[in-house]
Amino acid sequence: MKFLPFVLLALTATAFAEDGFVPMFNGRDLTGWVNANCAPETWGVKDGVVTCTGQPTGALRTERQYENFIMEAEWRHLTSGGNSGVFIWGTPIAAPGVPFLRGIEVQVLDHGYAEQYEKRTGKKSESFTTHGDVFPIHGATMIPLGRSNGRRSFPSEDRSKPTPEWNHYRIVCQGGSIRLSVNGKEVSGGDDCVYRKGYLALESEGAPVEFRNVRIKELPPTGATPEQTAPVAEGHRPLYTGVDLRGWKSDTLDRWQASDWRLVLKGGAAAKPLWTEAAFGDCEFIVDVKVSGKSATDAALFLRGLEEPGTTVSLSELMPRGDTPAQEGIKWGAWNRVVVTVKGRAVTLKINDREIRRQELPADAPAKGPIGLLDIGVGVEFANLLVREL
Numbered sequence: 555m556k557f558l559p560f561v562l563l564a565l566t567a568t569a570f571a572e573d574g575f576v577p578m579f580n581g582r583d584l585t586g587w588v589n590a591n592c593a594p595e596t597w598g599v600k601d602g603v604v605t606c607t608g609q610p611t612g613a614l615r616t617e618r619q620y621e622n623f624i625m626e627a628e629w630r631h632l633t634s635g636g637n638s639g640v641f642i643w644g645t646p647i648a649a650p651g652v653p654f655l656r657g658i659e660v661q662v663l664d665h666g667y668a669e670q671y672e673k674r675t676g677k678k679s680e681s682f683t684t685h686g687d688v689f690p691i692h693g694a695t696m697i698p699l700g701r702s703n704g705r706r707s708f709p710s711e712d713r714s715k716p717t718p719e720w721n722h723y724r725i726v727c728q729g730g731s732i733r734l735s736v737n738g739k740e741v742s743g744g745d746d747c748v749y750r751k752g753y754l755a756l757e758s759e760g761a762p763v764e765f766r767n768v769r770i771k772e773l774p775p776t777g778a779t780p781e782q783t784a785p786v787a788e789g790h791r792p793l794y795t796g797v798d799l800r801g802w803k804s805d806t807l808d809r810w811q812a813s814d815w816r817l818v819l820k821g822g823a824a825a826k827p828l829w830t831e832a833a834f835g836d837c838e839f840i841v842d843v844k845v846s847g848k849s850a851t852d853a854a855l856f857l858r859g860l861e862e863p864g865t866t867v868s869l870s871e872l873m874p875r876g877d878t879p880a881q882e883g884i885k886w887g888a889w890n891r892v893v894v895t896v897k898g899r900a901v902t903l904k905i906n907d908r909e910i911r912r913q914e915l916p917a918d919a920p921a922k923g924p925i926g927l928l929d930i931g932v933g934v935e936f937a938n939l940l941v942r943e944l
Contacts, residue, residue, distance in 0.1 A: 593795035610796025615755035622773035634666030636761035643752035646787035649692035651889025653815035661687040696744035709741035752784030790940040827926040858923030
């Protein structure tokens with residue numbers, strides 16, 4: 555265990571800690587924060603407390619990035635076994651194929667979660683605790699300190715309190731290092747974090763949770779490089795609530811199902827496209843696609859309300875068939891990030907950060923129209939549906 559850097563960082567933090575904090579919430583609403591991928595009602599403020607329903611799984615992030623800082627927050631779960639977290643140095647949108655921002659997670663977990671695990675398995679978990687684990691998620695990296703499994707820093711003491719009691723976290727982040735204190739004592743952390751500059755976020759993950767007295771003190775920057783900095787937000791907003799199909803329409807709407815952060819098609823063939831109620835002109839549309847089987851017969855994205863040949867971004871022709879290898883980047887059994895950019899009549903398709911093709915809409919295509927999804931083969935799932943207007 556690296557004791558010296560741990561102590562030095564703590565001393566540095568103490569020197570700055572007593573003044574200069576500012577509240578991160580105004581006590582009335584969510585000004586300064588962005589709903590990354592949740593329903594409008596998932597997050598709220600009541601009597602100065604930040605509330606979260608836990609549905610769907612997703613995040614509420616800050617409007618801007620932070621590099622070095624001390625963040626303090628009190629939290630409590632309202633049900634036994636509740637799960638949540640604080641994301642540090644995160645991306646502005648979820649990582650491909652998951653509802654979570656890529657970054658460092660400070661675990662916010664109720665004791666009932668471990669108790670339920672022990673009841674199911676007959677033993678205590680060796681992969682997590684409920685007292686303040688710190689770990690990188692979905693592409694981020696960190697060298698864990700203290701007791702760890704090589705990736706996750708486990709707390710040196712069991713200090714958190716069960717629902718419905720309040721717990722206090724103090725998170726010190728400086729120069730790519732992170733330290734967590736739980737209810738007044740430092741217990742876990744990590745070094746060499748990438749990213750080391752990014753967005754801060756609170757997590758929704760299945761159960762109601764509350765936060766209060768969330769405040770921050772920024773510390774002087776230490777020169778995070780572009781490679782160490784999370785991507786900057788570009789204005790994407792979610793098209794899917796994760797709890798229902800508000801904002802969408804279809805002639806077979808009952809066949810489409812909101813399944814937490816995933817959007818899936820129920821039943822057999824002959825479903826009709828699912829369309830956004832809103833119309834879009836020049837825009838960038840992001841959707842994660844998972845081909846769960848080798849029998850998918852058709853999947854497509856429709857632009858500006860058109861279904862005619864030449865207007866469809868066909869995913870089926872980019873999917874592997876039978877036992878043939880994956881074509882042009884679409885992979886079986888894995889999530890694929892599809893990005894469609896429309897400017898005028900020009901359409902660009904990227905799959906997993908690779909440009910696959912360019913095409914043009916017909917000369918008589920409307921300037922605006924809804925975006926549509928289609929899956930006839932019932933072998934495709936959709937997630938992380940986002941749009942930004944250009």
